[in-house]
Amino acid sequence: xxxxxxxxxxxxxxxTGVRVTATVTGIVGALLAVIAGSLFDVxxxxxxxxxxxxxxxxxxxxxxxxxxxxxxxxxxxSLVFPVLTPIGVLLGALLAARTSGEFRWxxxxxxxxxxxxxxxxxxxxxxxxxxxxxxxxxxxxxxxxGLIGFGALAAGVIVATQxxxxxxxx
Amino acid sequence: xxAAVATLVAGVVLGYLGQRSRMCFVGGIxxxxxxxxxxxxxxxxxxxxxxxxxxxxxxxxxxxxxxxxGTPDVVTAALAVLGGFGVGYVSTLANGCPFRQHxxxxxxxxxxxxxxxxxxxxxxxxxxxxxxxxxxLLP
Numbered sequence: 001x002x003x004x005x006x007x008x009x010x011x012x013x014x015x016t017g018v019r020v021t022a023t024v025t026g027i028v029g030a031l032l033a034v035i036a037g038s039l040f041d042v043x044x045x046x047x048x049x050x051x052x053x054x055x056x057x058x059x060x061x062x063x064x065x066x067x068x069x070x071x072x073x074x075x076x077x078s079l080v081f082p083v084l085t086p087i088g089v090l091l092g093a094l095l096a097a098r099t100s101g102e103f104r105w106x107x108x109x110x111x112x113x114x115x116x117x118x119x120x121x122x123x124x125x126x127x128x129x130x131x132x133x134x135x136x137x138x139x140x141x142x143x144x145x146g147l148i149g150f151g152a153l154a155a156g157v158i159v160a161t162q163x164x165x166x167x168x169x170x
Numbered sequence: 171x172x173a174a175v176a177t178l179v180a181g182v183v184l185g186y187l188g189q190r191s192r193m194c195f196v197g198g199i200x201x202x203x204x205x206x207x208x209x210x211x212x213x214x215x216x217x218x219x220x221x222x223x224x225x226x227x228x229x230x231x232x233x234x235x236x237x238x239x240g241t242p243d244v245v246t247a248a249l250a251v252l253g254g255f256g257v258g259y260v261s262t263l264a265n266g267c268p269f270r271q272h273x274x275x276x277x278x279x280x281x282x283x284x285x286x287x288x289x290x291x292x293x294x295x296x297x298x299x300x301x302x303x304x305x306x307l308l309p
Binding site: 018021022024027030032033034038042047053056060077087096104106116120127133148149151155164165 | 180204216
């Protein structure tokens, strides 16, 4: 459970670096998502401004299509050139980790296990039409299907947390 | 091309903020249940509320509006429930939402980098095998 404790530890880092709360990140993230979707052509589909799963799918499928001549699905927003959210997030987080001295190599879990988690989460996210971020974004946009997906996501988190707690108590 | 540049810039900003704040979109519910810590949950609520307010505001200043959204049919809704539950359940086991996994991978967590490899491979798996199989099975 060390990784869980590590990830839920509050932001009281002794290291230097800019301090940002999750609330600020939520507000800025939502503004960027809405502005990108509505003003900067990250659409259609609607409420597509920010999604880690769909945007990663667009980037990967577009690249595979270009390299291998396949016809894997990409969203209309990414037909000409793919959205680059995953690369941006990786670069931004790398910059933050480097400048704050928090970058270090770690191996908390077996990579094969987390690889499989990644495959399953991507497939489930594409089935639901978005990762946790876009399901919330679609809910905020007023889409019933987004609300259904986000409700199911919350239920999934609750069941998994109960299961983790039950396993830790044994 | 506009979309590519916009998402790259938004991604860099969010990645930076996400690393500094440890933001996670499934961690809020998990932490609140486990240790009654509302730090990440406030971030989740802030995202939802801000987006809810920003959609009509941006449309009012000339941005493209969203919707109207039709009523979903039963099969699509069932798939959304199945997919949403799977994302929530497995993301909790994997110790973070896809956004958090990107941030962790960028700060040197090798298992999160492996997660991302699976995540990207999963997109090809879905469109090559999972989606055609579903289309064959579903009414």
